[in-house]
Amino acid sequence: MKILLGISGGIAAYKTPELVRLLKKAGHQVRVACTRNALELVSRIALETVSGEPVLFETFTPRTHPGVEHIDLAGWPDAVVIAPATANVIAKLACGLADDFLTTVLLATPAPVWIAPGMNTRMWEHPATLENVQRLIGRGVGVIGPDSGELACGTSGPGRMSEPSVIVGILEEHFARPRPLAGRRVLITAGATREHLDPVRFISNPSTGRMGVALARAARELGAEVTLVHGHLEVPVPDGVVAVPAGSAIELHRAVFEWKDRADLLIMTAAVGDYMSASPAAEKMKKEALGATLTLQLVRTPDILAELAQSGNDPSGAGTAPRAPRPKLVGFAAETAGGDESRLLELARQKLSRKGCDALFANDVSIAGAGFAAETNQGVLLFADGHVVWVPQGTKDQVAASLLESVVASLLL
Numbered sequence: 584m585k586i587l588l589g590i591s592g593g594i595a596a597y598k599t600p601e602l603v604r605l606l607k608k609a610g611h612q613v614r615v616a617c618t619r620n621a622l623e624l625v626s627r628i629a630l631e632t633v634s635g636e637p638v639l640f641e642t643f644t645p646r647t648h649p650g651v652e653h654i655d656l657a658g659w660p661d662a663v664v665i666a667p668a669t670a671n672v673i674a675k676l677a678c679g680l681a682d683d684f685l686t687t688v689l690l691a692t693p694a695p696v697w698i699a700p701g702m703n704t705r706m707w708e709h710p711a712t713l714e715n716v717q718r719l720i721g722r723g724v725g726v727i728g729p730d731s732g733e734l735a736c737g738t739s740g741p742g743r744m745s746e747p748s749v750i751v752g753i754l755e756e757h758f759a760r761p762r763p764l765a766g767r768r769v770l771i772t773a774g775a776t777r778e779h780l781d782p783v784r785f786i787s788n789p790s791t792g793r794m795g796v797a798l799a800r801a802a803r804e805l806g807a808e809v810t811l812v813h814g815h816l817e818v819p820v821p822d823g824v825v826a827v828p829a830g831s832a833i834e835l836h837r838a839v840f841e842w843k844d845r846a847d848l849l850i851m852t853a854a855v856g857d858y859m860s861a862s863p864a865a866e867k868m869k870k871e872a873l874g875a876t877l878t879l880q881l882v883r884t885p886d887i888l889a890e891l892a893q894s895g896n897d898p899s900g901a902g903t904a905p906r907a908p909r910p911k912l913v914g915f916a917a918e919t920a921g922g923d924e925s926r927l928l929e930l931a932r933q934k935l936s937r938k939g940c941d942a943l944f945a946n947d948v949s950i951a952g953a954g955f956a957a958e959t960n961q962g963v964l965l966f967a968d969g970h971v972v973w974v975p976q977g978t979k980d981q982v983a984a985s986l987l988e989s990v991v992a993s994l995l996l
């Protein structure tokens with residue numbers, strides 16, 4: 584594998600020549616990019632000697648490189664690991680700052696990124712650092728450590744960078760993981776649509792987009808190229824995922840039909856409004872003009888899932904027209920079954936046969952810890968051939984991983 588090691592100005596930078604050595608010993612190609620401050624704490628010559636490559640840290644250099652060096656380097660690695668990751672670099676990465684060579688590469692790379700934080704305990708436990716790390720985790724950045732132990736500042740506690748051998752072990756484990764979706768393209772919809780009545784009012788729903796985002800992250804981890812068509816989201820789009828914003832049901836319909844032919848699998852988790860205003864006002868409706876009551880005329884939005892399911896079928900119905908390929912199609916259904924599993928399954932069966940998709944995941948939003956705005960989810964995954972997989976309660980990341988495992992095994996292998 585090609586690994587880019589990013590080094591920032593933490594005291595544990597002195598351990599990075601050993602990290603380079605271990606990565607190379609494990610058979611990886613290693614290049615090093617660092618901050619200027621890192622070179623105060625580790626020798627450039629040592630890094631260049633062990634890596635056998637120049638250490639890159641300057642954005643503006645005399646033009647010896649034929650292309651744009653930070654962009655070319657960003658496209659080179661299979662994985663990026665920043666060790667040590669200072670509080671400063673973590674904050675910059677969380678905000679998307681690119682004010683030096685390393686952070687510019689980090690913003691431009693499509694490769695998966697890990698950080699191995701290393702810093703004083705108070706810096707690590709500062710709410711700003713913890714919040715930044717959470718933001719990065721939400722975007723799919725891997726976090727290795729930190730360990731708890733003796734620190735360079737003479738104190739002891741959490742903040743010690745993980746040992747180089749541990750960092751190498753975690754990367755190796757990642758590379759060894761099966762990637763059944765490598766070379767496959769997955770299209771996912773997520774979030775809530777907003778059906779505007781006028782420019783300042785809309786009808787919507789409580790979806791946060793967490794489930795779709797978790798699926799996008801899980802599909803990326805299985806090696807897929809992922810596109811996320813999304814309405815309103817309350818969580819960030821994971822790194823390495825192509826985001827296509829679509830505000831309303833009509834926009835989401837258009838985006839999905841535009842992207843579907845490039846997908847092998849389409850998972851519809853977006854909470855798409857069923858009704859929209861029959862005649863949205865171009866200008867803000869004035870209360871004074873409307874009076875004490877407001878009667879709205881709503882019309883049905885397109886049934887995207889059913890249309891998609893039909894889109895691969897022979898439109899003549901005579902079996903003569905060529906069947907256009909369509910991606911495998913997984914729908915989501917938020918049902919209120921009052922905690923009754925057999926009722927949930929029955930509702931899922933009805934919806935699956937009405938829509939004609941290949942699989943349907945139904946969750947019972949009337950129970951605690953399932954569905955809208957919850958951190959967790961659970962439900963039943965029903966396939967068109969009748970087989971059923973019950974997914975137990977777990978975080979949305981855990982539910983996404985088990986859903987994808989079943990979907991890949993049943994529909995794509």
Ligand SMILES: Cc1cc2nc3c(=O)[nH]c(=O)nc-3n(C[C@H](O)[C@H](O)[C@H](O)COP(=O)(O)O)c2cc1C
Binds near residue numbers: 592619701
């Ligand atoms: C001797 C020394 C050791 C330092 N160790 C750390 C550290 O372990 N972690 C950290 O976040 N900052 C540490 N700092 C502070 C950073 O070097 C400082 O925040 C700097 O701006 C980080 O720059 P960079 O992220 O661009 O490399 C240290 C500073 C000094 C002088």
